[in-house]
Amino acid sequence: MDRSAEFGRWKAQCLSKADLSRKGSVDADVVELVQLLNAREEFFTTSSCAGRVLLLDGGVNGFEVQKQNCCWLLVTHTPCIKDDVMVALKKANGDATLKFEPFVLHVQCRQLQDAQILHSVAIDSGFRNSGITVGKRGKIMMAVRSTHGLEVPLTHKGILMVTEEYIDFLLNIANQKMEENKKRIERFYNCLQHALERETATSHSKIHEKNKPSYTHKKKRDPEKVHGKSVSEENDKELENVDDDDDDIGINIPIFPREF
Structure with missing residues (x-):
């Protein structure tokens, strides 16, 4: 199957699936960004989160909270207040941890050069933990990530520490991290718009130059020259002896350059 056609099939399948996230929809702060990417034939988004504050109650493996085996006491994509956290902590039975998770976006790209454009924009916008991976089947994934997260344990066995x-x-x-995160998303969106516009303009320019016919300026013929080369004396004599009724005289007579 043609790679472009296969990418189109992957995109159609992904965008037709139901949103299986806890929220069930794209976060408001990244809706326009997701729409911008999905409207382009060379990209489609597979998952996203605008950034959030979490309060999780569950087991702890080192410093990493295992979300699959924990209880979500609180989650918000907007600035959080202490009263909400204190109310949520009353439900904690294990080791509750407060987290801030910054914006994350996963995008499948048609070609490596498309992923490179996205990666460059992400890095310039402050998402310096971004990266590109290529799967065994040729799937090219671009992950937009940053490192300004936060994770602090608050309780142990339900007791506030x-x-x-x-x-x-x-x-x-x-x-504060949430506010900075929002600014980076806006910067990423604006930079991506400009990058895609430049890429589109460059592609159109290349296509135009490729299809543009080339013209060669021809000088007026000198009576004593043919195609810029002097006619030999022998050919001059041949031309004088040819019957005037031969209409194809200029095509059939061979031209030889004069030897110097």
């Missing part, structure tokens, strides 16, 4: 003042301090940091 920190003060309310410290929780308020943590939320100020998380909300």
